[in-house]
Amino acid sequence: MATHCKDYDFLQIEPHWQSFWDQTKAFRAENQSSLPKYYVLDMFPYPSGAGLHIGHPEGYTATDILARYKRARGFNVLHPIGWDAFGLPAEQHAVKTGTHPASNTQNNITNFRRQIKALGFSYDWDREVDTTDPKYFRWTQWIFLQLFKKGLAYVDERPVWWCPELRTVLANEEVVDGKSEVGGFPVERKNLRQWVLRITAYAEQLIDGLKDVDWPDSTKRMQEAWIGRSEGAEVLFKLEDPALGDLKIFTTRPDTLFGCTYMVIAPEHPLVDALTVPAQREAVKAYRFKTASKSDLERTDLAKDKSGVFSGSYAVNPINHERVPVWIADYVLMGYGTGAIMAVPAHDDRDHEFAVQYNLPIIRVIAAADGSTELPYTGDGKMMNSPGYNGLAWPEAKQQITAALAARHIGKGTINYKLRDWLFSRQRYWGEPFPIAWVSEADYRRAAAVRTDLPAQPVKFAENGVTQFALPLPDAALPLVLPDVQSYLPSGTGESALANETAWLEIWLEVTTGASVPATQPQPAGPNWVRARRETNTMPQWAGSCWYYLRYLDPQNSSAIASEAALKYWGVPDLYVGGAEHAVLHLLYARFWHKVLFDLGVVPQSEPFTRLFHQGIILGEDGVKMSKSRGNVVNPDDIISAYGADSLRMYLMFLGPLEAMKPWNPKGIEGVLRFLRKVWRECLSEEGEPNPRIAAGAVLSAATEKLLHETIKKVGDDIEGMRFNTAISQMMILLNALQKEPALPRQTMLDVLRLLAPFAPHISEELWARLGQTGSVMTAGWPVFDPNKLVANSVTIVIQVNGKHRGDVTVPVDVTEPELVKLASAQPKVIPHLTDKPIKKTIYVKGRLINILV
RNA sequence: GCCCGGGUGGCGGAAUGGUAUACGCAACAGACUUAAAAUCUGUGACCUGAAAGGGUGUGUGGGUUCGAGUCCCACCCCGGGCACCA
Structure with missing residues (x-):
């Protein structure tokens, strides 16, 4: 079973045991088992052309140690891997070379798989998933259809970055300083038809659910801040011109209503024209033009200077009937609240700055506890200058004033979120096609008569005076696959390359089966064939990664995302490890989809990731982020051939706390290689035979005996607590002590190998076999410490x-x-x-x- | 600006309020060797002292405590996130 090398020849040992694990399918997880389950998940990689980055094996080693440890402790462990393989680089490569992105993607996957196997990770390769596989994205499309039917997907015109030179839409991160990252061409905002998911409908649940999960606090806080819940009130201000009706504002501080000295509406507010008096018309027009031409970037960049213009109109403060001027300023955003505010310069930094700049009155309504008179004041205090409420603490007044406004039907308590609906479409080729066809209203009605799976309200979109209706393909018609295209270059009109594939795009559609023929052919006979145009947008890369952890449960299932039994047995991951860069988007989107699936009864729990851990970033030798241009990139292949996978795994874990950011030290890895050699020498003689020092009857000194039991305890505790660096230190301390023992009990060395196996599995298997044990060290269980020996x-x-x-x-x-x-x-x-x-x-x-x- | 996380030897780091610097790297000295590699042993914060010893030390300044790297307050520096969200 083992090799016969005399020295620690990892280049021979590691491939040997990797093929042993492969052949025996040693890491296959059984869906039927009486054992307790443990599901440990890695964030699956995007298989880039550059190959594995050293950051991948860092997190993957941590989860692999957990997986191997839990197996030893008698758990049925699910430890899967797959590929998040849709994405921009593959598409750009395709545009450049004209080859299908799928072929490039498959090459990259092959390379990634080779690299990952060379690290000895204990993945169940029978469960590998690939988001670009139609058998996989069939279910991504299916989940989209469930959202669509629930009314959680809609279509809207939204601004996107458009680069005329590249004829393409760019993602935010592809735009640097108002220019395209590639080529440095100017980009502009362009309104395009987009799919949007109603994640805001789940804002409250997404905040609530954070209470129940074991996540880093910082990540919870980031999600909370991103969702940005704030409680306040909507208040109606009558406009002086009764014909204009009311101006509705949102405020978190209705208690400061007596301090309102002016109002501000966003430049895009629908009442701007009506409120602008003739004398101000020119100034307002100029101001709106100026703000409209600012990019979002500039608008936030110029945050320092407030600017605005008076509309010439007045509103009436409902609480004291004071006349307050209405200003137009871009520090108020149309996208939040009602796009209009009451300004309280005494108690809001922004309003104060604006009031000072334009010489507007400032009225204090909250007294500082310490009697200070400095403004603006945003701290706690008692009400003043507020007849009927003076002396109250402001939270009390907030409640009372909100109630008073509600009683008069001119206000009500409301909750606002910063979270916006999720822009879910990309004008790309290399993504999941939307299983949607656009049809006329009449055809939609015909479909509605024979379909029971349409949303309560049809999704429609008006363009050039024609309203199109979004008709979902029936579930049975999935997957809708990407057609082969002549060119991967976007169409040039803001649509993806799919818009040029007329035969795929323009079709006759059978509305009950989803069958189609190109529109150039005669309309097939039958009552349910309608003229349709397919959706040319594709889904963003987030889509496939939103639910992959569910597909691993039952990856071959062709009738559901996973069987009910698998969903029930495995549930959700017990541990999820990945980079903090996904703290908000990926983790929020996946939680959203999971909650929708929970509401649909597809999954039995409301949160997908109960325990989350972020591995830190490994910096280059020079202490800065690894990058090709700096030449400080560490390639796992090089390290494996020079030191072995076991040393790499050990060193990645020994470097420092898993969550910390830490620099790579090329000398440091020699330390763990020396340690592994030391373990080798304790087990085997120079001839590669069992070390004669090892004897069945040998007895350890009392101190070393105690240390052994301490080590068994600490290594187990540290693995559970993900403190791998201190677990390794402890094993080093033990080995140093064993080295000084006159003779070693055989059982002690076997215990050492069992402790070491999750960290350095290849050498542990080898030595286990060479010491005459049969079977794999992984199936030998976990050593047990004797609490009596610890005292x-x-x-x-x-x-x-x-x-x-x-x-x-x-x-x-x-x-x-x-x-x-x-x-x-x-x-x-x-x-x-x-x-x-x-x-x-x-x-x-x-x-x-x-x-x-x- | 706001919200987090962090500052410990030459370096990565360790330390339930209880011997600061475990473990490893680098360095130096010694053993083995013709020699080297490998391996093993030892030394290793600073000031003072011949030594024993004494004193000072975990970013800075205060505080709580018999006792503080650890808890509290203020500040400085580094890293991450958010950014006119009313």
């Missing part, structure tokens, strides 16, 4: 005098305090500090220290 019968107590360390003394564990004080006082090093000084008090920390106060 020593004597301890070393630190002696302090007045809190200063003055020596130590070794005493029996059950020593009493008076005895100890006596022993301590007799210590030669202690005596000088006690002479002529009466002992006032002693403090004894059991088993640790005695502090004598004189």
Whole structure:
């Protein structure tokens, strides 16, 4: 079974055991099992052309240690991997070379798979998923259809970055300083028809669910901040011109209503024209033009300077009937709240800045607790200048004023979110096609008569005076696959390359089966054939990664995303490890989809990731982020051939806490290689035979025996707590002690190998076999420590005098305090500090220290 | 600006309020060797002292405590996130 190499020849040992694991399918997880389950998930990689980055094996080693450890502890472990393979680089490569992105993607996957296997990760390769596989994205499309039917998907015109030179739409991250990242061409905002998912409908649930998950606090906070819940009130201000009706504003501080001295509406607000008096018309027009031509970037960049223009109109403050001017300013955003605010310059930084700049009145309505008169004041305090509410604490007044407004039907308590609906379409070729066909209203009605799976409200879109209706393909027609195209270049009109594929795009559609023929052919006979145009947008890369953790449960299932039994047995991942860069988007989107699937009864739990951990970033040797241009990139292939996969795995874990950002030290890995060689030498002689020092009858010294049991305990605890660096230190300490023992009990070395196996599986398998054990070390269980062996019968107590360390003394564990004080006082090093000084008090920390106060 | 996380030897880092610097890297000295590699042993914060010892030390300044790297307050620096969200 084992190799026969004399020395620790990892280049021979590692491939040997990798093929053993492959052939025996050692890591296959069974869907039917009486064992408790443990599901440990990695964020699956995008298979880029550059191959594996050193950051991948960092997180993947951590989860692999957990997976192997949990198997040893008797769990049925699900540890899968797959490929998040749709994405921009593959498409750009296709545009450049004209080859299908699928072929390039498959090449990259082959390389990634080779690299990952070379690291010895214990993935169940029978469960590999690939988001670009039609058998997979069939279910991505299916989930989209469920959202669509639930009314959670709609179509809207939204601004996107458009680069005329590249004839393409760019993602935010592809635009740098108002220019395309590739080529540096100017980009502009362009309104295009987009699919949008109504994630805001789940805002409240997405906040609530965070209470129940074991995630890093910082990630929870980031999601909370992103969702941005704020409680306040909507208040109606009457406009002086009764013909214009009311101006509705949102405020979180209705209690400051008496301090409102002006109003602001966003430049895009629908009432701007109506509110602008003739004398202000030119100024307002100029201001709107100026703000409209600012990009979003500039608008936030120029955040320092407030600007605005008076509309010439006035509103009436509903609480005191004061006349307040209405201004137009771009510090108020149309996309949040109602696009209009009441300005309270005394108690809001932005309003204060604006009021000072345009010389608007400032009225204080909250008194500072410390009596200070500095403005703006945003702290706690009691109401003032607010007849009927003076003296109240402001949260109290907030409630009362909101209630008073509600009673008069001119306001109500509301909750606003910063979270926006999710822009879900891309004008790309290389993504999941939307299983949607656009038809006329009449044809949609015909479909509605024979289909029961349409949304309550039809999704429609008006363009050039024609309204098109979105007709979903029936579930049975999935997957809708990408057609082969002549060119991967976008159409040039803002649509994807799919818009040029007339035969795929323009079709006759059978509305009940989803069957289609090109529109150039005669309309097939039958009552349900209608003229349709397919959706040319594709889904963003997030789509496939939103639910892959569910597909792993039952990846071959062709009738559901996974069987009910699999969903019930495996549930959701017990541990999810991946980079903090996904703290918001991926993790929020996946939670959203999961909650929708939960509401549909597809999955049995409401949260997908119960325990989350972010691995830190590994920096280059020079302490800065690894990048090709800096030439500080570490390639896993090179490290494996020079030091072996076991050393790489060990070193990645030994570098420091998993969550920390830490620099790579090329010398450091030699330390763990030396350690592995030391383990090898303790097990085997120079001839590669079992080390004669190992004997069945050998006995460890008491101290080393204790250390062994401590190590078994600590390694187990540290793995569970994901403190792999200290687990490795402890094993090093143990090995250093074993090395000094005159002889080693065979069982001790077997325990060491079982402890080491999750970290360095290849060498552990090899030595396990070479010591004459049959079967894999992984199936040998986890060593058990004896709690009785952890307690020593004597301890070393630190002696302090007045809190200063003055020596130590070794005493029996059950020593009493008076005895100890006596022993301590007799210590030669202690005596000088006690002479002529009466002992006032002693403090004894059991088993640790005695502090004598004189 | 706001919200997080973090500052410990030459370096990565360790330390339930209880011997600061475990473990590893680098360095130096020694053993083995003709030699080298490998391996093993030892030394390793600073000041003072011949030594024993004494004193000072975990970003800075205060505080709580018998005792603080650890808890509290203020500040400085580094990293991450958000950014006119009313």
